Amino acid sequence: MAGKKVSLKAATNELLEQVNQLYPTGTVFLDFEGDQVGYVRHDQAQQKVFPGGLMITLTDLTEPDYTASHELLHLLMLLQGFPQIFFQLSLGEDELDEQMMIMATDLYNVAMHTVVVDEQRRHELITPQIEAEYLAGIHATLSDEGDQVDNERTLRLLTLLDALVFYGDHLDQVQADLNQRYPSALKTAQALYAQAFDKAVDSPYAMRRVIVRLFKLFDEQMHAWQLPPLHNTEFTTVSPVLSERQLRLSVKQVFEIFHSDMQNRESGKRAYVGLRRNDRQNSFVIDAPQGDTAAEFVSLYAQPVQEFLDQHGIPYIVRK
Template sequence: MIDIRYFSDNLKILYNDTSVLFEKISIEIVDNFEDDSFGDTSEVMGSQSINNNEVIIKIHENWNNEYVISHELLHAYFIGQNYPDHIYHGKFNESIRTLMIARQSIYNTVLHKLIIREQQRREINIDEELNQQIQNILLTNVAEIKKDSMVNPGLVLKLFDLLVLYDFRKEEFEKFLIETCPREYKFAKRLANICLQNEYDNPFKTRQIIVKVFKKFDLILKELGLPVLHLNKWIEIGFVPRKYQLNSSLENTFFIEETIISDMTAYRLISKVDDQLSYVVAKTHYKLDEMRKMLLEDFYKIFNIKYTLS
């Protein structure tokens, strides 16, 4: 476990600000990440997960610094502030590995724009680690990338993250990316522009950006002749209602369908505005017609769902 007494004053403040949002926060050092939903775990610096209102942060032993710790704390902090989370309902197996990597990568990258700004606003020392990260980019094995004749969607997502996370220092590495992997860069830039050309600083706008990037990535896969992931159908991104919608029936806001997920009968609620899966709830004694007529505010109470208004 990491002793917070040795944190800088600014990191202690962030830790305390995050702590009040959850029951407990634990931060531990690990020597590897075994969860293959990350994809290439050799590059993972840290992770965070939230279970039963408790935050578990893991930091790789080679990246035990305030840049990574604050980064993972801020992921939890924004969830605690009712920013939308990303949830997959179903069994985990190799057949959905690409879907899991894509949803994790896209969601994280959209949040990274908020995180890097919050680190700067809170004056957390991140410069040394950023310098190292940019040097790592410039040391990329060009030969390994260029020998592949097909566009690598995983690399597209990696470049997307670099372009968003380090946008304020892109002059130091963007030319290298263009020359090294021009095909992947072109597609990554399309995704990055959605984040960089739009301001989002609240849950409602952030959800909009996540949904837009999901759809754009599926379009890129289609353009490349690759299987489309249908991220909007499989990944739950919590809805951010307007006040008037609370007193409106679910059928006015969502398409509602009954389905079987992991041997459980459930209802899927898909937003009529953007066709994004918003909620999956276990079927109770409420029949489908009763669900459709249920008021949104009652739905939140009955199924114990936290929400924030746009």
């Protein structure tokens, strides 16, 4: 590693060790670059897979323990079986696809941060100083609201949703500042937060529920603002969380497969999207069955769920 030498707290090193015990294809390393900008944001690290492992590079060293532990906890959650998101569909325009993926990832991370932040606080990796630097990061990201509607509404909403997760019970320390600078966005974010996080996020199943709920609530807000919705329930694949019983049911009982107007990003062919019947969320994407006949779809629908998912290499999580 060619970066700077940084001494990390024992709790951060323990997280790195935990990750390496589970990481399946080599070793996870931390590298340190950059200076100290004076605030913390979640864009201050990068990940790069290389032969033999994964490199997590911190690109700002304002709070290396906070940033490193944040990245490690995200990775640890995936290794422990929390839902992932995948982008298997394309609208046919690279720039639009990229915008959709960024916003979907932001919403997904808001949900995942409920666990990440709890763990960081449990390990005493979030201090009053870091809380102040997080607020400074918000100030560096957003301009203050004015009297006129501007094009930052969506960014403010995403940023403040994440802030509500980060501050949690400590929100009273910064609420006056946020309310003075972003009164409308804060009110909207608090309303969405109350609806999305009405139950504890204490399992992969509960996490998936919150992710899907955020996707839907965000689109409802886009409609209210007369802005284009993201349609993440179709565009973004969320790995399904299924019980042993559901895995034994037929595909037809658990999923509805429909032809999307979007293409399969990998194959470029017509995409068929598998929606969970209970929440209408994209759970997998496949190409049209060979021949594309009604008989082949009847056969596909009759397969046991686990057999179908395994046959197509579709990742899923078994609900405990």
